[in-house]
Amino acid sequence: MAKERKFDFAPLPLVVDTKDELETNAPAEVLDGPPTKVTFDCEFILMENMKDYGYWEGLTQKDIILESLRLYFEDKEIRPRPDKIRQRPKVGRKPKNA
Secondary structure, three states, rough: OHHHHHHHOOOOOOOOOOOHHHHHHOOOOOOOOOOOOOOOOOOHHHHHHHHHHHHHHHHOOHHHHHHHHHHHHOOOOOOOOHHHOOOOOOOOOOOOOO
16 A cells, blocks of 8 residues: 655746846856756865765765865856856756656
8 A cells, every 4th residue: 555645846946038138248147046966076085085074074075065166166256158158958868757
C-alpha cells in the first residue's frame, strides 16, 4: 500500500523583459535565482586541504567554496556579459525528467 505523499513545488522564476535594458544601455541586474550545481576539476592537494580544514572547522565543502568565491569577488569590478552571449541556449546533457 502506497503512502500518500504531498510535495511542495517552488515557483518558477519569472522571465525579465529585457527591452527596457537594451534601450537604456544600463547594466543588467543580477537576479538572485535558485542555486546552480557546478562540477569542475580541482588539484588534489587543494581538495585535501579543503577537506581537512572543513573537518576541523565543522564546515562543508560547499560552505568553504562559497565563502572563498565571495571573498575573491569582493574587490573585483564585474562587467555583465553581452545579452547575445547570456541568452545562448545551454549546452550539455538533457535532464532525465524531460
